[in-house]
Amino acid sequence: MAVRDFEAAARATLDPVHADFIAGGAHDEITVRANEAAFRRLRLLPRVLRGSAERELGVELPGARARMPVLLSPTAFHRLLVPEGEVAAARAAASAGALMIASMASTVAIGEVAEAARKAAPDGEQPALWFQLYIQPDLEITEALVRRAADAGCQALVVTVDSPVHGTHERNRRNGFHDLPPGLRCENLVDLRDGESGHVRQIVMSPEISWTQVDWLRRITDLPVLLKGVLHPEDARLAVRHGVDGLLLSNHGGRQLDTVPATLELLPEIAAAVGGRIPVILDGGVRRGTDVVKALALGASAVGIGRPVMWALADGGEAGVGRLLELLRDEVDDALALCGATGVRDVGPELVRPPAPPGRVPGSWDGGPV
Ligand SMILES: Cc1cc2nc3c(=O)[nH]c(=O)nc-3n(C[C@H](O)[C@H](O)[C@H](O)COP(=O)(O)O)c2cc1C
Ligand SMILES: CC(C)CC(=O)C(=O)O
Numbered sequence: 371m372a373v374r375d376f377e378a379a380a381r382a383t384l385d386p387v388h389a390d391f392i393a394g395g396a397h398d399e400i401t402v403r404a405n406e407a408a409f410r411r412l413r414l415l416p417r418v419l420r421g422s423a424e425r426e427l428g429v430e431l432p433g434a435r436a437r438m439p440v441l442l443s444p445t446a447f448h449r450l451l452v453p454e455g456e457v458a459a460a461r462a463a464a465s466a467g468a469l470m471i472a473s474m475a476s477t478v479a480i481g482e483v484a485e486a487a488r489k490a491a492p493d494g495e496q497p498a499l500w501f502q503l504y505i506q507p508d509l510e511i512t513e514a515l516v517r518r519a520a521d522a523g524c525q526a527l528v529v530t531v532d533s534p535v536h537g538t539h540e541r542n543r544r545n546g547f548h549d550l551p552p553g554l555r556c557e558n559l560v561d562l563r564d565g566e567s568g569h570v571r572q573i574v575m576s577p578e579i580s581w582t583q584v585d586w587l588r589r590i591t592d593l594p595v596l597l598k599g600v601l602h603p604e605d606a607r608l609a610v611r612h613g614v615d616g617l618l619l620s621n622h623g624g625r626q627l628d629t630v631p632a633t634l635e636l637l638p639e640i641a642a643a644v645g646g647r648i649p650v651i652l653d654g655g656v657r658r659g660t661d662v663v664k665a666l667a668l669g670a671s672a673v674g675i676g677r678p679v680m681w682a683l684a685d686g687g688e689a690g691v692g693r694l695l696e697l698l699r700d701e702v703d704d705a706l707a708l709c710g711a712t713g714v715r716d717v718g719p720e721l722v723r724p725p726a727p728p729g730r731v732p733g734s735w736d737g738g739p740v
Contacts, residue, residue, distance in 0.1 A: 373657045373678050376694060380451075380684035387545045388450050392680045394541035395624035401632070402624030405655025408632035412664050413723045417710035425706045426713030427699065428467075429672050431649060432594035432615045433525030434498035436672070437467025438699050439714050440662060443620070443653045443674035444502035444528065444598075446475035449554050451684040456483045459683055460499070461490035462691035466699065469498035471528050471674070474515065475573060477550070479557040484522040500526040502598065504533060505583045507576045512583075514562045516591050527591065528618060529584065532599025534577035537626040581612055588613060596651075601630055603643035616649045616671075623654055623676045634665060638719075638726035641669025641734070649735040659701025663709060666717040668726060671735050 381389050395402035429439045442463050449455030456478040463470040464487040472483050480501060487497035501519035506512045519527065542548065550556075555568030566572060588595055594615035599622060600606050609617060619640050621630045633654040641650055652665045653674030665673045675698070682694035711717050718734075719726050 371693070371697065373675075373694065373697060376678060376681035376685050376690070379686075380681040384451070384684050387547050388684075390541040390545055391447075391450070391539075391547055392677055392684075394539045395628065396537045396539060396626055397628035399624060400629050401621050401627075404632040405621070405624060405634070406657060407655075408634040409655055409657070409661040409664060412634065414660060414663060414667075414705070414709060415721055415723045416708055417721070420710045420712075421707055422712040425703050425711065426715070427702060427706075429714055431469060431498070431526075431651070431672060432596065434469055434496075434500070436469040436498045438695070439666065439672045439702065440656070440695070440698050441469035441498075441651070441672055441674050442471060442679050443618075443623075443676040444471040444473035444530075445676050445680055446473045446556075447477055447550060447554070448680075448683060449477035450550070451680065452687045454478075454687060457486040458688040459679060459691050460484075460487040460497075462688045462695060463487065464490040464495075464497035465492070465692060466695040467492075467495070467498075468695050469500065469672075471500045471502050472524070473502050474504055474558055475556050475570065476558055477554050477556065479560070480519055480522040480524065482557075484524065488523075499524050500528050500596075502528045502530055504530055504573055504575065505579050505587065506574050507578060508574070509583070509586065511562050512587070513590055515558060516587070516593075518558060520591065520593060524593070526594040526596060526615070527587070528596045528598050529587065530598045530622075531579070531584075532601070532620070532622050532626045533575050534579065535575050537622065539625065581608065584612055584614070599626070600640070601633075601636055603639050606640045606643040610644055610647050614648065616651065617644065618674065619650055619652045619670070620674070621654055634668070637665065637668040637670060644735075646735050659698060659703070659705040662698070662702045663705045663711075663717055664722055666714055667719055667721045669719070669734050 456476045460483045491497040501524040560568035596616035598618035649671035652670040682690040
């Protein structure tokens with residue numbers, strides 16, 4: 371079985387409206403396709419006669435350590451797919467030692483997700499769990515959400531900044547899919563203020579959110595703050611200047627502005643802009659162990675996966691996500707061995723062709739304090 375096979379397996383039983391919600395992107399879905407195509411275009415160029423019996427796959431990330439360089443990007447509404455929802459994904463991630471970024475739009479409350487992760491992690495291991503946040507124009511609401519995430523034990527906040535407005539998903543429009551079905555709610559939003567019911571419409575996307583609110587967020591919490599959805603190198607430089615602890619280089623899986631470049635295409639430029647001062651995590655189109663190695667080679671500290679987790683969850687719940695993570699772990703290990711690499715940190719730009727453009731050779735974060 372390969373990562374892409376989970377989609378067909380899931381579609382065998384999934385409501386086609388929900389399958390469209392997962393697969394879909396903005397407008398013509400040009401960026402959705404570009405993300406995977408960029409990985410197909412780039413080639414690996416292995417070294418020989420310099421490997422090791424075992425590869426080190428572990429990564430240090432702000433506030434957390436993971437046993438593999440593939441993390442679960444935040445995805446909303448897991449209970450659309452299986453009754454346990456985010457709890458199933460969290461258990462699988464914690465068992466595999468993969469970091470999970472829980473979505474603010476989760477259908478299970480963050481406290482419950484964190485508790486499930488703690489119970490599933492091997493003895494003595496703290497599960498790696500971050501919380502994704504859309505900063506709300508109402509800062510009291512935002513602060514209450516941050517408190518919920520911190521109280522649950524999340525080790526960092528991932529602020530999604532690519533959504534000044536909702537993306538236009540034509541598939542959802544055609545299908546009339548706008549709301550969660552009765553019985554499901556965004557549990558993190560329930561009772562943030564008297565009488566709030568956890569309706570999706572409570573999430574406000576505001577084009578007026580700016581660096582001012584990012585600075586404010588850094589002041590009200592000790593948790594590391596990462597930004598998800600920075601694509602322009604100028605914004606990456608600004609993020610460093612504002613003291614942000616990491617970037618998630620993401621185009622939201624092609625679900626926000628259509629026709630933006632593939633994240634892999636932007637990676638050398640973004641890595642050069644941050645110059646190794648903070649970690650860069652890439653998501654979008656990662657479907658193979660070789661994709662993971664390519665992203666690491668161009669300066670990513672780790673990669674995220676979105677849709678594959680949703681398909682695996684729909685196909686087999688916790689066990690499905692477990693199989694997905696094991697498969698990717700084995701593929702990454704295999705690709706590293708074939709590249710003559712002793713581990714994740716032994717991968718550099720010399721392993722890919724065509725090479726990164728001159729002057730844009732990435733620096734990589736050394737895993738130290740940010
Ligand atoms: C069904 C679905 C729901 C998503 N929900 C969120 C979300 O709640 N918050 C967020 O920041 N990103 C969300 N994303 C974007 C993912 O975090 C991620 O950037 C993207 O899926 C990565 O691309 P991939 O699906 O090709 O792996 C969602 C993506 C999908 C497919
Ligand atoms: C707007 C969120 C509820 C979900 C999301 O980010 C997405 O579907 O891409």
